[in-house]
Amino acid sequence: MKKISHWIFDLLSNNGLSDYWAEIINMLIFLLMVIIALFILDFILRKVIIGVFVRLSKTSKTHFDDFLVKNKAPRNIAHIIPLALAYKVVPDIFRDFPNTEVFAAKTLEVFGIVLFLWIVRSLLHTIKDYLKTLPSLKDKPIDSYIQVFMIFAWAIGLFYAFSIISGIELWKFLTALGTASAVIILIFKDTILGFVASIQVSINDMVRIGDWITFDKYGADGDVIEINLATVKVQNFDKTITTIPTYALISDSFKNWRGMTDSGGRRIKRALIIKQDSIKFLKKEDLGALKKIELIREYLKSRGTAIDTFNMENKIDKSLLINGKNLTNVGVFRKYIDTYINAHSGINKNMTIMVRQLEPTSQGLPIEIYAFSSDKRWANYEYIMADIFDHLLAAISYFELEVFELPSSSNFKAI
Structure with a gap:
């Protein structure tokens, strides 16, 4: 290699060119030849190595080699041999320029560190992508x-480069x-x-x-x-x-x-606010009308019989509805809601189902539904909840109850 690197110098020197210019021209020409040769070698190696990895990735059952190709690991590995050869021939290229030789050698060493970090990064990204395909690790x-490994690797690489x-x-x-x-x-x-x-x-x-x-x-x-x-x-x-x-x-x-x-369901926790002045005790004719509602017919019969028996045994004066035991329209409505919710196909029957009365507010009496939909998907959950409250809002008038709402402009026009 030394003889080859100096043949241009000998040729120029024999033709009368000064040694100084002969050395410079010899170095530049040899450097250009080495760069071209290394680029060609690097190109060939990249094509060969990448081609081998691509063929392996198509035939293998695992996706690990696919991720290697995706993250350019074969391309980075292909640079190793040209870089090693470049470092090997630096002393021959700059044999007449020792200071430049030291600078070029250090530059190649630093680039070698960078190349090593590129390879490490490609491998780590490949491992990351592969692990994300495993069901137990994808979340x-x-x-x-x-990123932690890469930070430590870059830190060590930078320290070594500065050194x-x-x-x-x-x-x-x-x-x-x-x-x-x-x-x-x-x-x-x-x-x-x-x-x-x-x-x-x-x-x-x-x-x-x-x-x-x-x-x-x-x-x-x-x-x-x-x-x-x-x-x-x-x-x-x-x-x-x-x-x-x-x-x-x-x-x-x-x-x-x-x-x-x-879990087994998604919680429904929403209340209807009842106007308190619409709440009342139920008369016998009111109970007769409500017994036409199938969901609470048996409840009204059994509960009505029990109340009548209690009032008769205790000789309750029923000239006033407040005396003794009585059913209220809001209490019967709560029972209707409870029966309706328990019968609804969209409600998980194995989880808490509750219809409760909350503390009265300045707006009215909240009757809250606490249950869980069996379907947790957002759109289906909203559909189930809307279906329930559509029905209850339409049904509330049968119990002679009213839902509170702030007055609108049409209310004032009516007055």
Whole structure:
């Protein structure tokens, strides 16, 4: 190689050119030849190695090699041989220029570090993509762990590169760097907080990819689509994306709806507000009309008989309805709601079903339905709930009750 690298110098020198210019021209021509040869070699190696990986990925059952090709691991690996050959021939190219030789060697060493980091990054991204295809790991914050490894790798690579450029041994460079640790911690504060938060989120299983979370502080209400070292991405139901700092998951309060999605139903908790002046005791003729309602017919018969028996045995004066035991229209309506809910096909009968009367307010008396829909999908859940309240709002007039609502302009016109 030494003889080949100097034949142009000998040719120029024999033809009367000064040694200084002969050395420069010889170096430039040989450098150009080496660069062209290395580019051709690199091109051939990339085609061969990538082609081999592509063929393997098509024949193999695993998707790991597919992700290797996708993340350009074969392309980066193909650069190793040309880089090694370049480093080998540097002394021959710059044999007459020792200072330039040192600079070129250090440049190639630094590029070798960068190439190594590229290969590591490709492999880590391949591992990340592959692990996300596994059912047991697809909802874990794998991105956070990959980012941590890459940060450490880049930090070590940069330290080693600075050590090569400055000529200071690596351990001495790190010792000197220790004095600036406070500044480094300040610069990487968010990264450190994010790393700690990612570990706590994963260990405590607080959030998984795919969870529906509500984070009022950041205006997030939707599904978690990504968890990485610095941020958590939430796709809201209006298809916008909200980015939340990872450490906010352990420093602030948020709601995770996973418990609901993993349970047997989705809660319905909504009330009808009854006008209090429409509440009354039921007379016998009122009971006669209500007995035509099939859902409560048997209840009214049995309950009416029991009340009549009690009042007769205790000689209750029924000239006033308030005396003794009586049925009220709101009480019968509550029983109707309870029977209707228990018979509804969209309600999970194995979970809590309750119709309760809440504390009266300035607007009226709330009658609340507390139950769980058997279908947890949002659209179906809303349909079931609307179906129930459509029916109850239409049925309430049969009990001579009224739902409270603020007066509208039409009410004032009627007056």
